[in-house]
Amino acid sequence: MxxxxxxxxxxxxxxxxxxxxxxxxxxxxxxxxxxxxxxxxxxxxxxxxxxxxxxxxxxxxxxxxxxxxxxxxxxxxxxxxxxxxxxxxxxxxxxxxxxxxxxxxxxxxxxxxxxxxxxxxxxxxxxxxxxxxxxLPGWRSLPIMPRPAAAATDEKKARAAAAKWCAANYPAEWQRPGSPVRTIRGPHGGRHVESRSPFGGYDLAAD
Ligand SMILES: [Zn+2]
Ligand SMILES: [Zn+2]
Structure with a gap:
């Protein structure tokens, strides 16, 4: 044709x-x-x-x-x-x-x-x-995760560190599918990012 x-x-x-x-x-x-x-x-x-x-x-x-x-x-x-x-x-x-x-x-x-x-x-x-x-009412009271040492240079290590931190610091009822993680980003990373919490939920910028 x-x-x-x-x-x-x-x-x-x-x-x-x-x-x-x-x-x-x-x-x-x-x-x-x-x-x-x-x-x-x-x-x-x-x-x-x-x-x-x-x-x-x-x-x-x-x-x-x-x-x-x-x-x-x-x-x-x-x-x-x-x-x-x-x-x-x-x-x-x-x-x-x-x-x-x-x-x-x-x-x-x-x-x-x-x-x-x-x-x-x-x-x-x-x-x-x-x-x-x-x-997910109550998410605003979740503890804010400190910037992981591995940061963005190694995605796999950063994810492992985030999972470990949440396991140690999150209330038990928040360790469930869809829970977000709140993170400090610095001046240029303020967008909330989907699917990046250890629970498959959002990574919410806390600053
Ligand atoms: Zn609904
Ligand atoms: Zn128009």
Whole structure:
């Protein structure tokens, strides 16, 4: 097939999708609650109808981080964290948001589907912390882990040191799947990092 034929085929497929009714989550920025599966399905639909090129800035829709397909965390009692992002500002010359203005800037959304709970924030760390308040209340009183001697130069040693430190210093009820670890980072490492605690939970920057 020539490139032109392929292009026509893609165009044909998009038109076929566009002709199919959609009654899922809005194909636009929304602050209403939708489950992670509904948000994923809506973003898939948008891309099937309009293509993947520029889909994030043009749709303003909730989507998962492309590097890790959305951070996840889970507790033994059924809370899950699904993180989504949206471009809630607009630089598109052909868009008119005057009827339903965007808030501006990037937005972060943490969703706990089992509880139909969500929070939207301007800062990623705020959304992550709000989820921990929801799912793991009391985490703010956990002891802060000192910077391990092995630090970032040797990931394996750093993880082993963190596990050992938590085993010695964490209350027994916090030594369970999904528990976070709070760490001192210094001036340039303030992002909360998913899946980096010895329990598979978040590594939360404490400074
Ligand atoms: Zn929950
Ligand atoms: Zn726009």
């Amino acid at each position: 020539t490139a032109e034929t392929l292009f026509d085929l893609a165009e044909f497929e998009r038109e076929a999708v566009a002709a199919t009714a959609w009654d899922g989550a809005p194909l636009a920025y929304t602050t209403s609650y939708y489950s992670p599966a509904e948000l994923d399905a809506a973003f898939d639909r948008y891309r099937a109808e309009f293509g993947g090129f520029g889909c994030i800035p043009r749709s303003h829709m909730w989507h998962r981080n492309s590097y890790n397909q959305g951070e996840r965390a889970a507790t033994a009692d059924g809370h899950e964290l699904h993180m989504f992002y949206a471009d809630a500002w607009c630089k598109e010359a052909d868009h008119d948001h005057s009827a339903d203005p965007l808030p501006g800037g990037g937005r972060y959304q943490a969703v706990c589907p089992g509880c139909a709970w969500h929070v939207i924030s301007e800062r990623e760390n705020d959304a992550v912390e709000a989820w921990h308040d929801h799912a």
